[in-house]
Amino acid sequence: VGAMILLTIVGSIVMAIVTAIRAEMTGEGSAGDIDRKDERDARIEAHGDRVAFYVSSVFMVGVLTMAMLEVPHFWIGNGTFVAFVVAGLVGAAAKLTSYRRGF
Incomplete structure (x- = not known):
């Protein structure tokens, strides 16, 4: 290995x-x-990162709620992982959409 x-x-x-x-x-x-990179690339990257931040923030509120309800650690960890994966995917989609439609 x-x-x-x-x-x-x-x-x-x-x-x-x-x-x-x-x-x-x-x-x-x-x-x-x-x-x-030019100015447009930098702005699109910042836009995608901002969208990803908002998505991860919303999901992390759910994870915090699970922690307050004393859900098993396994689910809290998985919720955190899913929050960041979804945020990354949505951020990448926002960047691609911005490049495709113009920004």
Whole structure:
């Protein structure tokens, strides 16, 4: 199991390096273009994060309610996990929608 994890990490690093070198050689992009952001990208990212925050806040009120009602810890933990997963998915959907429809 440990060898597979190490092999996956090393393989990912090697593939990232090879892909960056290939992109530079073929002129399909440069390593500097990978993380370029403009003002619109920053605003869309902030909008998606804000939506995710609101969703997680609403779900966490439910988790707090479960804690006050002394629900078993298993359900409180799962509720917290679900809150963050749903918030992440809704935030990503908000970002994609903003890119698609314009912001």
